[in-house]
Amino acid sequence: GAGVSQSPSNKVTEKGKDVELRCDPISGHTALYWYRQSLGQGLEFLIYFQGNSAPDKSGLPSDRFSAERTGGSVSTLTIQRTQQEDSAVYLCASSLVLGGSSTDTQYFGPGTRLTVL
């Protein structure tokens, strides 16, 4: 089936504007993750959704960042009043939570490259 998709693939915005990034997970995957990757850096965890549970927002860098997941499927990451330091690739991943104690494989989308001028 189709993999994780993200839109837009590229977004250029001006400082102070709000942006919305979209993620469509793999059908049937109950877990959804957002990460941020700055140039030459590793992945920075932002937020995690699992089923109907309250999301783990512990990685969000500031209150300008928020995310929601509607109907347990599509997710939107919103950045308000963007700053230049928000420029990065925003990656979304989903996984099929199998239960037990193993680490579920995360399937990543291609990312959205955000540039804040």
Added chain:
Amino acid sequence: LAKTTQPISMDSYEGQEVNITCSHNNIATNDYITWYQQFPSQGPRFIIQGYKTKVTNEVASLFIPADRKSSTLSLPRVSLSDTAVYYCLVGDTDRGSTLGRLYFGRGTQLTVWP
């Protein structure tokens, strides 16, 4: 939250075996060890996962000593297309624990030369 330490970069030539070692001194009892591969302009891709001893799949092998404080990803006979960043992660996404909070770190940039 267990963190990992890997070499920043490694170089190899086509046809050689490459071993990338990762240190995870604070690994917890329930943690699994997972490796991902990332090509430029793409999201990471799962390679292999293990808990102890040795795991092998069609792509790589993973060696984990008894104390589990380190692990080694082994790529047999690398080719140019294996040039990528390799991430070692430890974690347990079982509900109620770290709940998806996996730490990717900066990974190891492997460059394969002809």
